[in-house]
Amino acid sequence: MTAAQTPPMATPRIAAGALFTDDAGRVLLVRPTYKEYWDIPGGYVEPGESPRAACIREIREELSLSIPIGPLLVVDWAPADGEGDKLLFVFDGSTLTETEQGGIAFGDGELAEWRFIAAGDLDQYSPPRLVRRLRTALAAKERGDTLYAEHGNLPT
Template sequence: MNPDAPLYQRDPEAWRAHLAEGNRTQPRKRVSADVLFRDSYGRLLLVDPQYKPDWDLPGGMAAANEPPLAAAIREVGEELSLTWAGGDLLVVDWVTPHDPWDDLLAFVFDGGVLTADQQQAIRLGDGELSAVRFCTTVEASRLLRPYVWRRVQQALDAIRSGRAYYLHDGERS
Protein backbone atom coordinates (compact mmCIF):
# COMPACT_ATOMS: atom_id res chain seq x y z
CA MET A 1 0.00 0.00 0.00
CA ASN A 2 1.19 3.52 -0.80
CA PRO A 3 2.38 5.22 2.46
CA ASP A 4 1.52 8.60 0.92
CA ALA A 5 -2.10 7.60 0.28
CA PRO A 6 -4.73 9.30 2.45
CA LEU A 7 -5.59 7.60 5.73
CA TYR A 8 -9.05 6.53 4.51
CA GLN A 9 -7.34 4.50 1.75
CA ARG A 10 -4.43 3.14 3.82
CA ASP A 11 -6.31 2.17 6.97
CA PRO A 12 -10.12 2.24 6.77
CA GLU A 13 -10.49 1.24 10.45
CA ALA A 14 -8.21 4.09 11.60
CA TRP A 15 -10.21 6.46 9.40
CA ARG A 16 -13.46 5.24 10.97
CA ALA A 17 -11.96 5.76 14.46
CA HIS A 18 -10.90 9.29 13.41
CA LEU A 19 -14.45 10.09 12.26
CA ALA A 20 -15.95 8.61 15.43
CA GLU A 21 -13.68 10.82 17.57
CA GLY A 22 -14.76 13.88 15.57
CA ASN A 23 -18.40 12.91 16.03
CA ARG A 24 -17.82 12.49 19.78
CA THR A 25 -16.09 15.85 20.25
CA GLN A 26 -17.93 18.15 17.85
CA PRO A 27 -20.70 20.38 19.20
CA ARG A 28 -24.26 19.15 19.16
CA LYS A 29 -27.25 21.32 18.25
CA ARG A 30 -30.57 21.32 20.02
CA VAL A 31 -33.43 21.11 17.54
CA SER A 32 -37.06 22.09 18.03
CA ALA A 33 -39.88 21.40 15.60
CA ASP A 34 -43.13 23.35 15.80
CA VAL A 35 -46.25 23.45 13.68
CA LEU A 36 -48.30 26.47 12.61
CA PHE A 37 -51.95 25.37 12.46
CA ARG A 38 -54.72 27.79 11.55
CA ASP A 39 -58.51 27.74 11.49
CA SER A 40 -60.78 28.94 8.67
CA TYR A 41 -60.77 32.45 10.20
CA GLY A 42 -56.97 32.68 10.01
CA ARG A 43 -56.49 32.36 13.76
CA LEU A 44 -53.38 30.55 15.01
CA LEU A 45 -53.44 27.47 17.23
CA LEU A 46 -51.40 28.09 20.39
CA VAL A 47 -50.71 25.80 23.32
CA ASP A 48 -50.06 26.65 26.97
CA PRO A 49 -47.26 24.43 28.30
CA GLN A 50 -47.37 23.77 32.05
CA TYR A 51 -43.57 23.88 32.32
CA LYS A 52 -43.02 27.49 31.14
CA PRO A 53 -44.78 30.84 31.59
CA ASP A 54 -45.55 31.64 27.95
CA TRP A 55 -47.78 30.16 25.28
CA ASP A 56 -46.18 28.46 22.27
CA LEU A 57 -46.87 26.68 19.00
CA PRO A 58 -47.61 22.96 19.12
CA GLY A 59 -44.39 20.94 18.84
CA GLY A 60 -41.28 20.44 20.85
CA MET A 61 -37.75 19.15 20.98
CA ALA A 62 -36.41 16.53 18.59
CA ALA A 63 -34.94 13.41 20.15
CA ALA A 64 -31.36 12.43 19.35
CA ASN A 65 -31.04 11.58 15.65
CA GLU A 66 -34.74 12.30 15.02
CA PRO A 67 -35.53 14.30 11.86
CA PRO A 68 -37.25 17.63 12.62
CA LEU A 69 -40.40 16.79 10.64
CA ALA A 70 -40.71 13.43 12.41
CA ALA A 71 -40.35 15.26 15.74
CA ALA A 72 -43.13 17.68 14.77
CA ILE A 73 -45.43 14.82 13.74
CA ARG A 74 -44.68 12.94 16.97
CA GLU A 75 -45.17 16.01 19.18
CA VAL A 76 -48.52 16.90 17.55
CA GLY A 77 -49.69 13.36 18.24
CA GLU A 78 -48.45 13.37 21.83
CA GLU A 79 -49.64 16.87 22.75
CA LEU A 80 -52.89 17.21 20.80
CA SER A 81 -53.81 13.59 20.03
CA LEU A 82 -53.98 14.58 16.35
CA THR A 83 -52.77 12.48 13.47
CA TRP A 84 -50.90 14.91 11.22
CA ALA A 85 -49.00 13.75 8.15
CA GLY A 86 -46.59 16.68 8.03
CA GLY A 87 -46.36 19.86 6.00
CA ASP A 88 -44.02 22.22 4.23
CA LEU A 89 -41.10 23.86 5.98
CA LEU A 90 -41.82 27.54 6.67
CA VAL A 91 -38.77 28.72 8.60
CA VAL A 92 -35.54 27.57 10.21
CA ASP A 93 -34.47 29.92 12.99
CA TRP A 94 -31.01 29.88 14.55
CA VAL A 95 -31.51 31.01 18.12
CA THR A 96 -28.43 32.41 19.86
CA PRO A 97 -27.34 30.97 23.19
CA HIS A 98 -29.34 32.39 26.06
CA ASP A 99 -28.90 31.58 29.71
CA PRO A 100 -28.77 28.68 30.50
CA TRP A 101 -29.25 27.26 26.98
CA ASP A 102 -26.82 26.70 24.15
CA ASP A 103 -27.92 27.64 20.64
CA LEU A 104 -30.91 26.04 18.95
CA LEU A 105 -32.21 25.34 15.45
CA ALA A 106 -35.98 25.93 15.48
CA PHE A 107 -37.98 24.50 12.58
CA VAL A 108 -41.56 25.61 11.90
CA PHE A 109 -43.74 23.55 9.58
CA ASP A 110 -47.05 24.46 7.96
CA GLY A 111 -49.90 22.59 9.63
CA GLY A 112 -52.47 24.08 7.26
CA VAL A 113 -56.06 24.92 8.12
CA LEU A 114 -57.69 22.51 10.54
CA THR A 115 -61.24 21.46 9.69
CA ALA A 116 -63.99 21.66 12.28
CA ASP A 117 -63.73 17.87 12.75
CA GLN A 118 -59.98 18.09 13.33
CA GLN A 119 -60.50 20.88 15.84
CA GLN A 120 -63.08 18.79 17.69
CA ALA A 121 -60.61 15.87 17.78
CA ILE A 122 -57.96 17.86 19.70
CA ARG A 123 -57.33 16.30 23.11
CA LEU A 124 -54.54 17.26 25.48
CA GLY A 125 -52.62 14.04 25.42
CA ASP A 126 -49.32 13.88 27.28
CA GLY A 127 -49.89 16.06 30.33
CA GLU A 128 -47.48 18.81 29.23
CA LEU A 129 -50.19 21.28 28.22
CA SER A 130 -52.77 23.03 30.34
CA ALA A 131 -54.72 24.62 27.45
CA VAL A 132 -54.99 25.06 23.72
CA ARG A 133 -56.75 27.82 21.80
CA PHE A 134 -57.04 29.61 18.49
CA CYS A 135 -55.81 33.21 18.67
CA THR A 136 -55.83 36.21 16.40
CA THR A 137 -52.42 37.53 15.47
CA VAL A 138 -52.92 40.38 17.95
CA GLU A 139 -53.60 37.88 20.75
CA ALA A 140 -50.69 35.70 19.65
CA SER A 141 -48.33 38.68 19.71
CA ARG A 142 -49.21 39.17 23.38
CA LEU A 143 -49.07 35.52 24.43
CA LEU A 144 -45.85 34.43 22.72
CA ARG A 145 -42.34 35.37 23.77
CA PRO A 146 -41.11 38.21 21.52
CA TYR A 147 -38.59 36.09 19.60
CA VAL A 148 -41.20 33.34 19.10
CA TRP A 149 -43.68 35.93 17.83
CA ARG A 150 -41.06 37.21 15.35
CA ARG A 151 -40.57 33.62 14.16
CA VAL A 152 -44.35 33.16 13.77
CA GLN A 153 -44.62 36.41 11.79
CA GLN A 154 -41.90 35.16 9.43
CA ALA A 155 -43.68 31.79 9.13
CA LEU A 156 -46.92 33.58 8.19
CA ASP A 157 -44.98 35.57 5.60
CA ALA A 158 -43.51 32.31 4.27
CA ILE A 159 -47.05 30.99 3.76
CA ARG A 160 -47.99 34.14 1.83
CA SER A 161 -44.81 34.18 -0.27
CA GLY A 162 -44.62 30.44 -0.90
CA ARG A 163 -40.97 30.24 0.16
CA ALA A 164 -39.19 29.14 3.32
CA TYR A 165 -36.92 31.52 5.25
CA TYR A 166 -33.72 31.18 7.23
CA LEU A 167 -33.85 33.32 10.36
CA HIS A 168 -31.45 34.45 13.08
CA ASP A 169 -33.36 35.05 16.32
CA GLY A 170 -36.60 35.48 14.39
CA GLU A 171 -35.20 37.93 11.82
CA ARG A 172 -34.26 37.32 8.20
CA SER A 173 -30.59 37.82 7.49
Protein backbone atom coordinates in the same frame (compact mmCIF):
# COMPACT_ATOMS: atom_id res chain seq x y z
CA MET B 1 -7.37 13.75 12.12
CA THR B 2 -7.40 12.91 15.82
CA ALA B 3 -10.02 14.04 18.31
CA ALA B 4 -7.51 16.57 19.67
CA GLN B 5 -7.15 18.07 16.17
CA THR B 6 -10.89 18.34 15.52
CA PRO B 7 -11.99 21.96 15.62
CA PRO B 8 -14.82 22.87 18.00
CA MET B 9 -18.28 22.33 16.54
CA ALA B 10 -21.67 23.59 17.54
CA THR B 11 -23.99 21.05 19.11
CA PRO B 12 -27.30 22.89 19.12
CA ARG B 13 -30.50 21.77 20.71
CA ILE B 14 -33.02 21.12 17.95
CA ALA B 15 -36.78 21.55 18.23
CA ALA B 16 -39.65 21.33 15.76
CA GLY B 17 -43.20 22.61 15.83
CA ALA B 18 -46.21 23.11 13.60
CA LEU B 19 -47.93 26.32 12.59
CA PHE B 20 -51.65 25.53 12.53
CA THR B 21 -54.23 28.13 11.57
CA ASP B 22 -58.02 28.32 11.43
CA ASP B 23 -60.24 29.57 8.59
CA ALA B 24 -59.74 33.16 9.81
CA GLY B 25 -55.93 32.83 9.62
CA ARG B 26 -55.46 32.86 13.39
CA VAL B 27 -52.56 30.84 14.87
CA LEU B 28 -53.09 27.85 17.14
CA LEU B 29 -51.24 28.39 20.43
CA VAL B 30 -51.03 25.97 23.33
CA ARG B 31 -50.39 26.72 27.00
CA PRO B 32 -47.79 24.28 28.34
CA THR B 33 -48.02 23.45 32.03
CA TYR B 34 -44.25 23.90 32.40
CA LYS B 35 -43.84 27.32 30.72
CA GLU B 36 -44.87 30.85 31.59
CA TYR B 37 -46.03 31.58 28.03
CA TRP B 38 -48.01 30.11 25.15
CA ASP B 39 -46.26 28.29 22.30
CA ILE B 40 -47.00 26.35 19.14
CA PRO B 41 -47.34 22.57 19.47
CA GLY B 42 -44.03 20.77 19.12
CA GLY B 43 -40.91 19.92 21.07
CA TYR B 44 -37.34 18.74 21.05
CA VAL B 45 -35.96 16.34 18.47
CA GLU B 46 -34.79 13.04 19.94
CA PRO B 47 -31.43 11.48 19.00
CA GLY B 48 -31.61 9.88 15.56
CA GLU B 49 -34.96 11.55 14.78
CA SER B 50 -35.50 14.05 11.98
CA PRO B 51 -37.09 17.44 12.77
CA ARG B 52 -40.13 16.52 10.63
CA ALA B 53 -40.56 13.16 12.40
CA ALA B 54 -40.26 14.93 15.77
CA CYS B 55 -42.95 17.42 14.75
CA ILE B 56 -45.33 14.63 13.73
CA ARG B 57 -44.61 12.72 16.97
CA GLU B 58 -45.10 15.79 19.15
CA ILE B 59 -48.42 16.68 17.48
CA ARG B 60 -49.65 13.14 18.06
CA GLU B 61 -48.42 13.10 21.69
CA GLU B 62 -49.53 16.60 22.66
CA LEU B 63 -52.75 17.06 20.69
CA SER B 64 -53.73 13.45 19.91
CA LEU B 65 -53.85 14.38 16.20
CA SER B 66 -52.44 12.16 13.47
CA ILE B 67 -52.61 14.49 10.50
CA PRO B 68 -50.25 15.28 7.62
CA ILE B 69 -47.63 17.92 8.26
CA GLY B 70 -46.84 20.22 5.35
CA PRO B 71 -43.61 21.78 4.16
CA LEU B 72 -40.96 23.49 6.22
CA LEU B 73 -41.71 27.20 6.71
CA VAL B 74 -38.83 28.46 8.86
CA VAL B 75 -35.48 27.38 10.22
CA ASP B 76 -34.57 29.75 13.04
CA TRP B 77 -31.13 29.96 14.64
CA ALA B 78 -32.06 31.15 18.09
CA PRO B 79 -29.60 30.53 20.91
CA ALA B 80 -31.01 31.11 24.38
CA ASP B 81 -29.28 32.12 27.60
CA GLY B 82 -28.65 29.07 29.71
CA GLU B 83 -29.54 26.70 26.85
CA GLY B 84 -26.85 27.41 24.28
CA ASP B 85 -27.28 27.17 20.52
CA LYS B 86 -30.73 26.20 19.22
CA LEU B 87 -32.11 25.40 15.79
CA LEU B 88 -35.89 25.63 15.60
CA PHE B 89 -37.90 24.20 12.70
CA VAL B 90 -41.47 25.36 12.02
CA PHE B 91 -43.54 23.24 9.64
CA ASP B 92 -46.86 24.10 8.02
CA GLY B 93 -49.57 22.32 9.96
CA SER B 94 -52.17 23.74 7.54
CA THR B 95 -55.65 24.94 8.41
CA LEU B 96 -57.35 22.75 10.98
CA THR B 97 -60.90 21.76 10.08
CA GLU B 98 -63.64 21.88 12.70
CA THR B 99 -63.51 18.07 12.86
CA GLU B 100 -59.74 18.16 13.54
CA GLN B 101 -60.22 20.89 16.14
CA GLY B 102 -62.84 18.71 17.82
CA GLY B 103 -60.32 15.87 17.95
CA ILE B 104 -57.75 17.83 19.96
CA ALA B 105 -57.13 16.06 23.25
CA PHE B 106 -54.13 16.55 25.50
CA GLY B 107 -52.43 13.19 25.31
CA ASP B 108 -49.31 13.59 27.42
CA GLY B 109 -50.34 16.01 30.17
CA GLU B 110 -47.93 18.74 29.07
CA LEU B 111 -50.66 21.12 27.86
CA ALA B 112 -53.43 22.86 29.76
CA GLU B 113 -55.24 24.83 27.06
CA TRP B 114 -55.33 25.73 23.37
CA ARG B 115 -56.81 28.58 21.37
CA PHE B 116 -56.52 30.43 18.08
CA ILE B 117 -54.89 33.86 18.30
CA ALA B 118 -54.85 36.64 15.69
CA ALA B 119 -51.35 37.46 14.42
CA GLY B 120 -51.64 40.99 15.79
CA ASP B 121 -52.31 39.64 19.30
CA LEU B 122 -49.49 37.09 19.54
CA ASP B 123 -47.30 39.41 21.62
CA GLN B 124 -49.87 39.21 24.43
CA TYR B 125 -49.26 35.45 24.74
CA SER B 126 -45.65 34.73 23.82
CA PRO B 127 -42.17 36.25 24.22
CA PRO B 128 -40.88 38.55 21.46
CA ARG B 129 -38.43 35.95 20.05
CA LEU B 130 -41.26 33.46 19.50
CA VAL B 131 -43.63 36.10 18.12
CA ARG B 132 -40.97 37.11 15.56
CA ARG B 133 -40.54 33.45 14.55
CA LEU B 134 -44.30 32.97 14.18
CA ARG B 135 -44.72 36.11 12.09
CA THR B 136 -41.84 34.97 9.88
CA ALA B 137 -43.55 31.57 9.53
CA LEU B 138 -46.83 33.26 8.58
CA ALA B 139 -44.97 35.29 5.93
CA ALA B 140 -43.33 32.11 4.57
CA LYS B 141 -46.72 30.39 4.44
CA GLU B 142 -48.25 33.32 2.57
CA ARG B 143 -45.35 33.38 0.09
CA GLY B 144 -45.27 29.60 -0.31
CA ASP B 145 -41.62 29.68 0.66
CA THR B 146 -39.14 28.43 3.25
CA LEU B 147 -37.26 31.12 5.15
CA TYR B 148 -34.11 31.20 7.25
CA ALA B 149 -34.22 33.38 10.36
CA GLU B 150 -31.95 34.39 13.22
CA HIS B 151 -33.76 35.10 16.48
CA GLY B 152 -36.97 35.07 14.45
CA ASN B 153 -35.83 37.80 12.06
CA LEU B 154 -34.80 37.52 8.43
CA PRO B 155 -31.09 38.38 8.16
CA THR B 156 -30.31 41.66 6.43
